[in-house]
Amino acid sequence: MRTVAVIGAGTMGIGIAHTFAQSGFRVQLIDVSKEQLENGLHTITANLDRMVSKEKISDSDKENTLANISNFIDIPTGIKNADLVIEAATENEAVKLKIFKQLNDHCSSQTILASNTSSISITKIASVVENPERVIGMHFMNPVPIMKLVEIIKGYNTSTEVTNSITKLAEKLGKIPVTATDYPGFVANRILMPMINEAIETLYNSVAGVSEIDSVMKLGMAHPMGPLQLADFIGLDVCLSILEVLYNGFKNQKYAPCPLLVNMVQAGKLGLKSGEGFYNYSESKKAEYVSSQFL
Known part of the structure; x- marks a missing residue:
């Protein structure tokens, strides 16, 4: 090959x-x-x-x-x-x-x-x-x-x-x-996407703010990146698509996309790729992120 x-x-x-x-x-x-x-x-x-x-x-x-x-x-x-x-x-x-x-x-x-x-x-x-x-x-x-x-x-x-x-x-x-x-989401996204969705639900229900939610997961759970920032980097439209595959595949309410995620995607707030998601990204911030992946 x-x-x-x-x-x-x-x-x-x-x-x-x-x-x-x-x-x-x-x-x-x-x-x-x-x-x-x-x-x-x-x-x-x-x-x-x-x-x-x-x-x-x-x-x-x-x-x-x-x-x-x-x-x-x-x-x-x-x-x-x-x-x-x-x-x-x-x-x-x-x-x-x-x-x-x-x-x-x-x-x-x-x-x-x-x-x-x-x-x-x-x-x-x-x-x-x-x-x-x-x-x-x-x-x-x-x-x-x-x-x-x-x-x-x-x-x-x-x-x-x-x-x-x-x-x-x-x-x-x-x-x-x-x-x-071959089942919806395989392993990685079957576990990751419900966690990201729950983080969005936590924000949607006003339990805590964006930076607070990400800080808890980084400082308390040793995640290198918070779930909301990670969602921005993946692309909120991609996160929504994967959650819809999980929800339609399993017919289980726990995979239903958070209404906030749906609204953000409909509004064109897709994360890093659009310049705005849960965080705002200038062109220099985008370049800094891309560069950091190859350090």
Whole structure:
């Protein structure tokens, strides 16, 4: 497995592309937006520069990484000759199903198809593919080049061979793979999102303010970041989408999104990406956050 196609040049897609390219894989990065691809490559370059400045990698490592990445604006061309395709599009079931239908039409039946989804059913995604045993979840954590965990999610039909292959691949990347069964939210978000939602409920019920809630969790529970700040960094729209998957999947009221979260997303207050969520973020604050991930 030497060539990997990554669909989506957003935060997760470029992080996945960066990680594979730095590990010596040829990466075919795909996005419908040429501007998004250019911005993605610029971000990867900037992140590599930070790693060089901190002496984590050499200049030649940086140049080799960038040389391993090629950009494409359409899926049929971008996935050509890929041994593995990783979909890292927006966390929307309809979007992912549309992409996997295209992969089914244009990929070899031997190509492994993975989704970076953080909550959507791998079994449902695989239902539009003729050989569902080759579809698997490969859920990276953000920032991908730094975070060690990769959740490996087995769909109902995912083969043992594909699971073993992807597990070994994650280890080659220097990651620690953890296998999970395909149920809403898997492990990470089934536990994390209800905690974030409860923090929002605590604010909604005026039990304490934003900084107070985050301080309690940082100082009392040794969390490196408070849940409300973490929600801002994940994206409040992403948090809402995951909670809706959990709520619809389990039909359990404990997963129902807090009305405050729903209102904030409807108002366009999405956190770091929009400049305002539970906290306000200037452009310098955004840059400071991104830079801090590569210290």
